[in-house]
Amino acid sequence: MKVRNLLKAALRSLAKNKMRTFLTMLGIIIGVGSVITMLAIGQGSRQSIQEQISSLGTNVLMIFPQASSTGGVRMEAGSSQRMTIEDLNAIRERCPSVAYITPQVRTSGQLVNGNSNWRTSVYGVYPDYFNIRDLKLTSGMVFTMNDDRSAAKVCIVGQTVVTNLFGEGADPIGSFIRINKIPFEIVGITEKKGQNAFGQDQDDIVVAPFSTVQKRMMAVTYIQSMLASAVSEPKIPTASQEITDVLKAKHNLGPSEDPDFTIRTQTDIANMATATSKILTILLATIASISLLVGGIGIMNIMLVSVTERTREIGIRMSVGARGRDVLLQFLIEALLISLIGGFIGISLGVIASQLIASILKWPVTISAESILMSFLFSSAIGIFFGWYPARKAARLNPIEALRYE
């Protein structure tokens, strides 16, 4: 039979049982729709996490003093205090793959301007911090190493801090605020970054010279952590190795001994986050696929009923010369049409649902061409797979028995 006639016959027989066809299709529609939506959510969150990670800076390495694992009790990273400014200087001198490096201390500060109050984190870092993190200023300038040496009481603040202490849109460069009762001059304001993937406000920060925070505010001698950047992305592992060697030597540890610090690269973090969100995506897609599978079983069920109901029709067609494969093709095309039309509607609904989720729940969603193509192929595969058995059953009927069937 010609394809056009086959299609016509299939469409007609589907149209004969509109309600049944629709209900069968519904399984595929819901299945494909949820696969599309779930993939969009999974991929969307993955993409936004990746964006967040790249917003950490470029080619970043984080160095924490590691918890000593002696006695089997592993303490929280950063709880040890064995990391000093000498370590940092040694890294700076002996690690050619490290472009920038800064020490990092963090404390919380009570900010006061007149009768406005705000509580936030205060970071103590070198000016290189801004290079490592790709942090730009909208106004003012980054403090200098001289400011660090003199423990100058200057700071750079984020937009949220400005808004809370000075009001929306103010430009407080040159103004003085009190942080934990110490007066600081505001010398710069960071570019607005908004919330990150975990809902943290990235504009709610105060950055001051390292020594200022370490000595004046915290009165300690150690470094909480270091932040470095490699000269290029491929050099990240080299930089990590160089830092390991230098720090081990500094801390009198043999090459075979466990280091007493941890280096985490941006790639590590990205991989970790990607792995997590991949698992999430797979989980969501699996759940959705199960509904697609159920839809496929629905097709098979209805096609089996249809073959039984239409035994006589099959007999008539065979009596005028339809071969087994003509009958097979006819039923297969019906199953395929159900799943393809269902798939098409499902994709449309999935796209609409994803857009609704994006605009109402403000979740990041990404609809990729691959996921659409995949759903389409998947639903046609389901049509063929679940249509095959009933179609073959029809094709194997014996003409005389089919004609006799009441």
Next chain:
Amino acid sequence: MNNSIISVKNLVKIYRMGDVEVHALRGVNLDIRPNDFVAIMGKSGSGKSTFMNILGCLDVPTRGNYFLDQVDVGSMSNDQLANLRNRKIGFVFQSFNLLSRTSALENVELPLMYNKKISSKEMRDRSLKALESVGLADRAHHFPNQLSGGEQQRVAIARSLVNDPVVILADEPTGNLDTRTSLEVMAIFQSLNNQGITIVIVTHEADIAAFTKRNITFRDGKIIREVEVNGQRNAREELALIPVMAEEDEL
């Protein structure tokens, strides 16, 4: 057998149902020449339908030979049998067997749909012509449930002749019809036969058999009698006389 359209030798059909064997045909020999018009008669259960189904390539014999148009059907695959049904045979059933919710025209087109060599246009033209030859050109777009039994059977006849078969086989074509419509159907068969088509029908009624050229009687799966019909009756002429009688019948 030399130029026979149909030639069967020692045809045997045994149905097996568990331990029970039903001998439906016990060695049938028959030759049907071109342009013959044969009526097969016999008591119920004598094997007429079984025989017709084998002739129509809808079923296969247990033993024996069957040559259709000089070709041995015995060794053919299912697909080859389907092809034979499609190209060489027209089959008319007692119960019409039209596709419901499919127009008369499309029902007639059905055999041609399974012939890839025929274009859509040719399909339409030939089907319309076939419908015309059974007098139903004006009902082409009606559905079976809008047609009377006699009209449905005429559509089925149109379907059986649309593929230019070498033989039309009809198993009790008038079995579900009243006297008048039976005559109409026989008139059509006669006119087709006059155009050269070979026809085999099964019937219970001697009246119907009288419109054919040769009568064959089955009993217990065997042919027990073969007679040429003397003075073949003309269905069209008798149809012209009937209206009066039909009205009397109804009263």
